[in-house]
Amino acid sequence: MTNSIKPLVTIAAPEESVDKVIRRMAKESRSVQNPGIVVVLDEHSTLLGVVTDGDIRRTYSDDISFSKDISEIMVDSPVTVSDKVPEKDIVLEVTRKFKLNENHHQWVRHVLVINDQNQLVDVIDYFKILQDQAGSVRRVAVFGMGYVGVTLAVSLANRGHQVTGIDIQENIISLLNSGKSHVLEPGLPEMLTSNLERESLSFDKVLRDNSNQVYIVAVGTPLSLNLKPDLMYLTNVLKSVSKVLKFGDQVMLRSTVPVGVTREVVIPYLEKATSLKAGKDFFISFAPERTIEGKAMNELKTLPQVIGGFSAKCLEQSVGFWSTLTPMVIRSDSLEAAEMVKLANNTFRDLSFAFANELALLADNYNVDSFELINAANEGYPRNTIPLPSPGVGGYCLTKDPILFSCNSRGLRQDAVLGLSSRKVNEKAALYPVKVIQKFAKNMELNLKEIKVLIIGIAFKGFPETTDLRGSVSIDVLNSLKGVVAKISGWDAIVKSEDIFKAGFDKVDDLDLAIFESDVVLILNNHQDNVQSSIYSATKQNKKRLIFDGWHQLDKVEVEKSKGLTYSTMGYISQ
Numbered sequence: 001m002t003n004s005i006k007p008l009v010t011i012a013a014p015e016e017s018v019d020k021v022i023r024r025m026a027k028e029s030r031s032v033q034n035p036g037i038v039v040v041l042d043e044h045s046t047l048l049g050v051v052t053d054g055d056i057r058r059t060y061s062d063d064i065s066f067s068k069d070i071s072e073i074m075v076d077s078p079v080t081v082s083d084k085v086p087e088k089d090i091v092l093e094v095t096r097k098f099k100l101n102e103n104h105h106q107w108v109r110h111v112l113v114i115n116d117q118n119q120l121v122d123v124i125d126y127f128k129i130l131q132d133q134a135g136s137v138r139r140v141a142v143f144g145m146g147y148v149g150v151t152l153a154v155s156l157a158n159r160g161h162q163v164t165g166i167d168i169q170e171n172i173i174s175l176l177n178s179g180k181s182h183v184l185e186p187g188l189p190e191m192l193t194s195n196l197e198r199e200s201l202s203f204d205k206v207l208r209d210n211s212n213q214v215y216i217v218a219v220g221t222p223l224s225l226n227l228k229p230d231l232m233y234l235t236n237v238l239k240s241v242s243k244v245l246k247f248g249d250q251v252m253l254r255s256t257v258p259v260g261v262t263r264e265v266v267i268p269y270l271e272k273a274t275s276l277k278a279g280k281d282f283f284i285s286f287a288p289e290r291t292i293e294g295k296a297m298n299e300l301k302t303l304p305q306v307i308g309g310f311s312a313k314c315l316e317q318s319v320g321f322w323s324t325l326t327p328m329v330i331r332s333d334s335l336e337a338a339e340m341v342k343l344a345n346n347t348f349r350d351l352s353f354a355f356a357n358e359l360a361l362l363a364d365n366y367n368v369d370s371f372e373l374i375n376a377a378n379e380g381y382p383r384n385t386i387p388l389p390s391p392g393v394g395g396y397c398l399t400k401d402p403i404l405f406s407c408n409s410r411g412l413r414q415d416a417v418l419g420l421s422s423r424k425v426n427e428k429a430a431l432y433p434v435k436v437i438q439k440f441a442k443n444m445e446l447n448l449k450e451i452k453v454l455i456i457g458i459a460f461k462g463f464p465e466t467t468d469l470r471g472s473v474s475i476d477v478l479n480s481l482k483g484v485v486a487k488i489s490g491w492d493a494i495v496k497s498e499d500i501f502k503a504g505f506d507k508v509d510d511l512d513l514a515i516f517e518s519d520v521v522l523i524l525n526n527h528q529d530n531v532q533s534s535i536y537s538a539t540k541q542n543k544k545r546l547i548f549d550g551w552h553q554l555d556k557v558e559v560e561k562s563k564g565l566t567y568s569t570m571g572y573i574s575q
Contacts, residue, residue, distance in 0.1 A: 294464020308338025363571030392430025462527025
């Protein structure tokens with residue numbers, strides 16, 4: 001009997017010393033399913049009592065000698081249920097015993113299952129049963145409160161889970177705990193406030209205890225200067241998780257990583273640090289994030305969730321969890337298959353945009369408006385719709401994921417081609433506006449060093465709207481023009497002026513005045529409010545000025561009919 005319950009809990013004989021039991025309790029904290037409790041049994045496995053972490057703390061504070069027998073500090077009337085009570089009725093049975101015995105604490109963590117001979121046969125995590133009966137609720141820690149992490153944490157809390165968001169940036173944690181979001185995301189502020197008020201959500205810099213059952217890693221995987229994936233943030237999270245990981249816990253990767261990282265890096269790290277075995281003692285899976293900024297709160301509920309598990313049990317545990325968030329779950333054959341999904345989605349997108357942008361760069365040789373070219377190619381043609389071009393492809397994901405697609409856990413693959421190629425084309429397209437400025441200056445016989453440039457649209461994209469500056473094409477253009485032109489100002493209908501200034505642009509207090517004073521106006525994202533009527537008023541100033549319409553939002557004919565004004569878009573500049 002004793003051997004069958006050894007994996008469940010630390011076992012002590014009544015005559016063992018408190019000191020000896022505490023040491024064994026600490027040693028077995030990661031190998032038993034229910035750490036933090038000791039059951040005291042006689043030689044027949046008859047239950048005599050229990051000792052919890054709280055009992056040990058009280059022993060210490062009461063200055064009781066640790067050489068005393070453990071039986072002297074144990075609770076000899078623990079909460080028990082008969083092994084004949086069905087699991088669905090355990091909560092009712094425990095509640096009944098609470099009412100019968102006022103000495104019982106109303107929030108016991110463990111319930112002991114005994115047979116007719118008062119022998120211990122099982123130890124149940126009562127908190128887990130309460131959660132399961134409340135609809136598969138879990139205590140969840142989400143690491144990384146960027147766009148991916150914070151939207152996920154809030155969405156999970158809104159589905160009933162008890163969630164803690166972890167981030168090392170104290171200013172972000174303080175802001176979130178006050179009910180304010182550091183990211184622009186429709187629906188997020190209201191949901192954040194609601195879940196903070198009902199205490200299903202909190203934020204912290206560190207994990208405070210081992211009470212969580214699910215650990216989700218949503219930190220970034222930046223690239224080093226030599227394009228090698230930097231796993232520093234991931235490793236730091238694994239270090240934190242390994243200190244609290246216990247039997248039965250789930251670890252899920254949400255971070256976008258090169259194929260193979262979960263199996264080759266994450267699992268070996270956790271197994272070595274904890275002596276627990278993946279698939280047996282804890283469950284690990286990969287669940288790629290695929291939401292788009294600006295629609296994340298809706299897509300977290302509607303997009304199919306793809307999951308790959310280390311084992312069949314890992315997969316099913318993960319499926320059960322994610323099913324509480326989204327109605328459709330897709331099972332992948334392996335960890336690697338799930339890792340490839342996000343990389344496949346984003347690399348394919350980058351490649352398709354790269355084709356359109358290379359077409360635009362080719363069109364430039366013949367001064368052809370690539371938007372009109374592509375619209376003509378697509379019109380009435382039932383196959384392979386070509387996407388429209390753009391001045392580069394920005395953002396945190398699309399600028400990075402094709403490189404991660406080209407890597408394994410050790411760095412760039414020797415056979416990598418497409419991901420690297422799409423990045424090369426799109427980075428070239430991002431600097432196309434610089435080439436247009438040079439061409440304009442030459443045509444108008446202007447000195448580049450005297451030209452004033454106004455860049456409109458600083459966020460990496462305009463629709464869905466965002467304030468995110470990561471991977472911003474406008475910042476790439478800014479850096480390329482520094483020291484080349486006289487002045488570079490920036491304006492965006494959504495991004496705060498102080499954030500634009502911090503990015504390196506000159507401030508714009510009056511947009512109309514800035515347009516009036518500029519020689520070059522570059523419209524570099526597609527937010528509808530960035531196309532101001534004042535841009536058209538510039539056509540009436542009879543001044544040599546370039547307007548680069550990067551997303552083809554303006555009326556080309558209306559602009560070109562003004563004397564002295566030059567219109568340009570991808571592949572085309574008016575003569």
